[in-house]
Amino acid sequence: MCRLFVATLFILSGSPGWSDTDVDTLLSNLQFPMEVDVNFQQTQLSPLLKRVNQQRGRLRRLNDNSLVMWIDHPRREERRLANGLVTVRRQHAGKERFRQMQLDPQRPSHLVLLALEAVTQGNRRMLDRHFDMSVQARADSWQITFVPRAQQIRQQLTHLLVSGQGERLTHLRSERIRADGTLSHWLQVSIDPVPAD
Amino acid sequence: MLTLPRLNLSYDLAAFLPAPTTPAETLLTERLGQGPGAQLLFIQLHGQTAAGAARIADKLRNIDGVARVWPNPKLLSVEHLPAPVWQHRLLLQDLPHSQADWLDLLNSRLDDLSMLSDDDALTLVAADPGLFSVTTLEQFTANRQLTFNQGQSHYLIVETQVPGYDIGGQRDIVRALTLALEDVSANLLGSPAYGVALQEAVKFEATVFSTLAGVLLASILILRFRKSYPVIAIILPLITGGLAGLLALSLFFDRVHGITLAFGFTLLGVAIDYPLHLFLSVNEKGKGFHVWPTLRLGIISTLIAYGAFAFSGTQGIAQLGIFGFCGLITAAVTAWWLCPQPTTQPATPASRYQQLKLWPGLLVMATGLVALALLKPFNDNLAELTPIPKQTLQADTRIRQTLGISNIRYLIGIWCTDRQACIRRTTTVLDNLQPLMDQGVLGGAQGISQILPSRAQQELRRRELQNPQALATFHNALAQSPFAPSAFAPFVHHWQVTAASSEYLTYRALLEAGNLDTINSLLYPSADGWVSLIYLMGIEDMPTLQQHLAEDRNAQLVDLKATSERMVSQYRLQVFKILGLALTAIAGILIATLSLKRGTWLLITLGAAVTTGATISTLLHGGLSLFDLMALTLVAGLGLDYALFYSGISNAQHNRQTATAVNLCALSSAVVFGTLSWSTIPVLAGIGSTVFFGVITAYLLARFTRRIMV
Numbered sequence: 066m067c068r069l070f071v072a073t074l075f076i077l078s079g080s081p082g083w084s085d086t087d088v089d090t091l092l093s094n095l096q097f098p099m100e101v102d103v104n105f106q107q108t109q110l111s112p113l114l115k116r117v118n119q120q121r122g123r124l125r126r127l128n129d130n131s132l133v134m135w136i137d138h139p140r141r142e143e144r145r146l147a148n149g150l151v152t153v154r155r156q157h158a159g160k161e162r163f164r165q166m167q168l169d170p171q172r173p174s175h176l177v178l179l180a181l182e183a184v185t186q187g188n189r190r191m192l193d194r195h196f197d198m199s200v201q202a203r204a205d206s207w208q209i210t211f212v213p214r215a216q217q218i219r220q221q222l223t224h225l226l227v228s229g230q231g232e233r234l235t236h237l238r239s240e241r242i243r244a245d246g247t248l249s250h251w252l253q254v255s256i257d258p259v260p261a262d
Numbered sequence: 263m264l265t266l267p268r269l270n271l272s273y274d275l276a277a278f279l280p281a282p283t284t285p286a287e288t289l290l291t292e293r294l295g296q297g298p299g300a301q302l303l304f305i306q307l308h309g310q311t312a313a314g315a316a317r318i319a320d321k322l323r324n325i326d327g328v329a330r331v332w333p334n335p336k337l338l339s340v341e342h343l344p345a346p347v348w349q350h351r352l353l354l355q356d357l358p359h360s361q362a363d364w365l366d367l368l369n370s371r372l373d374d375l376s377m378l379s380d381d382d383a384l385t386l387v388a389a390d391p392g393l394f395s396v397t398t399l400e401q402f403t404a405n406r407q408l409t410f411n412q413g414q415s416h417y418l419i420v421e422t423q424v425p426g427y428d429i430g431g432q433r434d435i436v437r438a439l440t441l442a443l444e445d446v447s448a449n450l451l452g453s454p455a456y457g458v459a460l461q462e463a464v465k466f467e468a469t470v471f472s473t474l475a476g477v478l479l480a481s482i483l484i485l486r487f488r489k490s491y492p493v494i495a496i497i498l499p500l501i502t503g504g505l506a507g508l509l510a511l512s513l514f515f516d517r518v519h520g521i522t523l524a525f526g527f528t529l530l531g532v533a534i535d536y537p538l539h540l541f542l543s544v545n546e547k548g549k550g551f552h553v554w555p556t557l558r559l560g561i562i563s564t565l566i567a568y569g570a571f572a573f574s575g576t577q578g579i580a581q582l583g584i585f586g587f588c589g590l591i592t593a594a595v596t597a598w599w600l601c602p603q604p605t606t607q608p609a610t611p612a613s614r615y616q617q618l619k620l621w622p623g624l625l626v627m628a629t630g631l632v633a634l635a636l637l638k639p640f641n642d643n644l645a646e647l648t649p650i651p652k653q654t655l656q657a658d659t660r661i662r663q664t665l666g667i668s669n670i671r672y673l674i675g676i677w678c679t680d681r682q683a684c685i686r687r688t689t690t691v692l693d694n695l696q697p698l699m700d701q702g703v704l705g706g707a708q709g710i711s712q713i714l715p716s717r718a719q720q721e722l723r724r725r726e727l728q729n730p731q732a733l734a735t736f737h738n739a740l741a742q743s744p745f746a747p748s749a750f751a752p753f754v755h756h757w758q759v760t761a762a763s764s765e766y767l768t769y770r771a772l773l774e775a776g777n778l779d780t781i782n783s784l785l786y787p788s789a790d791g792w793v794s795l796i797y798l799m800g801i802e803d804m805p806t807l808q809q810h811l812a813e814d815r816n817a818q819l820v821d822l823k824a825t826s827e828r829m830v831s832q833y834r835l836q837v838f839k840i841l842g843l844a845l846t847a848i849a850g851i852l853i854a855t856l857s858l859k860r861g862t863w864l865l866i867t868l869g870a871a872v873t874t875g876a877t878i879s880t881l882l883h884g885g886l887s888l889f890d891l892m893a894l895t896l897v898a899g900l901g902l903d904y905a906l907f908y909s910g911i912s913n914a915q916h917n918r919q920t921a922t923a924v925n926l927c928a929l930s931s932a933v934v935f936g937t938l939s940w941s942t943i944p945v946l947a948g949i950g951s952t953v954f955f956g957v958i959t960a961y962l963l964a965r966f967t968r969r970i971m972v
Contacts, residue, residue: 107376109375109376109379111375111379111384112384112746112749113375113384113387113388113745113746113749114372114375114744114745114746114749115744115745115746115747115749116744118372118375118376118744120373120376136373139369140369140373142373144377148311149311151377153377155370155373157366157370165333166333167315167316167319167333167416168316169316172378172380173380174377174378174379174380174383175378175380178377221380221381250379252376252379
């Protein structure tokens with residue numbers, strides 16, 4: 066059934082545009098199953114870094130609808146996203162450090178986390194509130210481009226790309242492009258489509 | 263009247279505490295209602311997302327009088343950090359010593375940037391990779407959990423700019439917050455909210471009950487006299503007495519306590535008896551028995567008691583005494599001027615008409631004393647004076663525990679002759695507390711040295727910055743990290759500037775920063791030098807903490823509740839001594855003026871009325887506060903009037919005339935204070951019931967413990 070749906074998407078992708086209903090269906094199919102671990106890898110480059118920074122770990126959507134990211138490499142950390150709130154626990158200097166932040170959609174990096182939470186929950190309403198969306202599909206793969214509606218945000222977050230294969234989300238990538246067209250910052254969360262053991 | 267607008271009202275309960283004799287007592291009187299917790303409001307939001315809560319927080323930040331609202335994500339941007347803290351960030355904490363420590367720190371920033379890579383965050387991290395400025399401030403702000411139930415339940419913490427005891431200022435802020443929150447489901451909690459709600463409740467109830475009592479009293483007077491002149495002439499002495507009391511207070515004091523006014527008018531209630539006696543002592547022909555000698559004795563006795571309060575040792579009670587003393591004299595003079603003056607002298611002495619029985623009064627008094635001895639009659643809890651309902655206090659304690667706000671009962675006091683010594687000792691005490699925090703005995707502690715290191719410590723840190731090896735260690739760690747070599751150029755530049763500078767972070771600079779109001783609640787000048795306070799959070803094991811601090815000579819754990827109770831208890835003894843002296847003087851006057859037996863009977867009747875009022879009030883309300891002692895003084899004043907008049911009756915006509923007057927006096931007092939006893943405010947209800955039962959007992963004993971012989 067899902068394959069049929071993706072195939073339909075593919076056929077439709079040749080048409081001038083997707084309807085809102087199609088995006089809605091796609092997003093709702095992206096909902097992460099509850100209590101299933103998947104591996105993920107986060108890569109990032111910013112002006113402060115001389116090389117790409119990589120983190121690896123597991124990701125799980127809990128029964129209470131929160132999203133937990135357990136980072137195992139290079140240092141252990143737990144990030145929990147729930148109802149627009151991020152809670153971070155990490156070990157530093159032999160002690161557990163705890164930090165909790167309300168995510169402010171007026172801050173670009175917060176908006177990326179809010180989008181990750183919304184995408185894994187299939188929360189179309191939240192995404193609609195903050196982004197203009199467009200979908201491209203080819204064969205079994207697809208990509209949704211999220212452009213922040215607020216001009217102020219677009220200065221630091223040019224767009225957000227959410228891509229996948231079939232019914233699975235595989236990448237979420239935020240990019241900031243300079244006026245000359247070169248890439249200034251990017252952050253990508255790559256999700257292994259196969260559930261972890 | 264012209265001086266009345268000059269009256270400045272105060273609500274500082276410290277005015278009702280005696281002069282402090284120990285450092286802990288000084289601390290209590292100086293800082294009552296001024297701790298950082300006294301300016302915090304907690305808002306519990308229902309049905310809000312984190313984004314919704316953030317929007318509400320932004321809205322609240324624009325309200326006049328609001329200093330800060332947490333959580334505040336903007337804390338992580340340079341423009342929102344206090345300038346002196348940012349400028350001296352490298353002197354606030356020890357820098358990592360080894361390359362490994364630096365690398366560990368840089369890796370933490372790397373992890374932060376993997377989530378937060380906005381321009382302002384990058385600017386902050388580039389200039390302060392240790393986040394020394396932010397982590398220093400976070401020790402005093404909300405680096406704590408404010409969201410519960412997986413993001414379903416959000417709290418906001420609002421810090422007001424006005425001190426906790428400024429109820430007027432707090433009221434404006436609470437009203438503005440309530441208005442801003444009217445469209446959302448939210449609970450407003452915290453000391454300022456309770457204070458304002460309580461003040462409004464007291465104001466409402468005082469208005470309702472005084473109006474009701476006034477209407478009832480006026481109805482009784484109108485029914486009895488059926489003419490306007492007596493009614494006006496009976497009420498006018500109360501008004502002139504009140505005005506004279508206010509005038510006296512405005513002449514002697516800069517500020518008058520709100521409680522003084524409320525209770526001053528209560529004490530003045532005895533003055534209504536004077537015109538009542540004068541009007542009811544004359545018949546239709548204007549003839550009647552001379553009542554002034556008896557009234558004069560009653561007035562003098564009451565004036566002695568009220569005058570004694572003026573020497574009580576606390577400003578609040580002294581104000582009460584002066585108000586009552588001046589008010590009573592004026593009310594008596596007004597009554598003398600406005601009311602008829604019956605002049606008939608009784609033909610026979612009272613002792614030939616009636617015999618006074620001592621045993622009923624003695625029995626009632628003994629029963630009352632035994633009951634009081636068995637009960638715990640005195641409530642020395644200062645919080646009861648406010649008086650915030652117990653349920654509210656319990657809810658407040660729960661919220662403070664949930665949100666990790668500093669404990670309002672316990673704190674650590676450090677007394678020094680100079681400021682730097684205070685900061686140094688605070689550092690030592692905080693260092694000594696660290697093992698307790700590691701063990702979970704204590705959740706946290708806030709002290710001045712965390713935001714203002716001592717000059718010596720700042721100097722040591724500057725020397726470390728001047729050490730070329732220290733900067734080389736940082737560069738070596740940087741080279742091993744994924745950060746670009748130029749990533750922390752602003753930090754390195756600031757390092758070099760700070761190392762070359764001779765400026766230090768100062769107390770004055772922090773005070774003048776304007777957005778660090780907590781500084782003067784952590785360190786402040788006192789009469790003998792400086793006081794540094796350490797606020798404690800999450801006390802899990804009090805005995806261990808007490809034992810630990812007992813061994814620390816630098817500091818003293820202060821239990822504000824125990825200190826206040828001890829002060830109130832000592833003060834009560836002082837009040838008893840003063841009242842004892844006053845009572846001795848009154849007894850001397852009564853016995854010297856009257857016969858020994860009549861004087862004894864009067865004193866027993868008073869004693870019985872006072873002990874009955876005290877016993878019933880203790881049973882109903884769990885204990886007597888300082889204000890109940892004032893109420894008992896009123897009972898004694900009223901009871902003395904009834905007893906004086908009844909014991910002076912010398913014939914049947916005199917008996918009828920006196921009974922009419924005393925009945926009406928007792929009825930009006932019972933109606934007024936019986937009405938007050940229905941108040942939902944514990945202190946008002948306590949005063950109402952104390953006076954009501956005391957007056958009833960005094961009336962019954964005065965009327966029925968005589969045997970008419972003729």
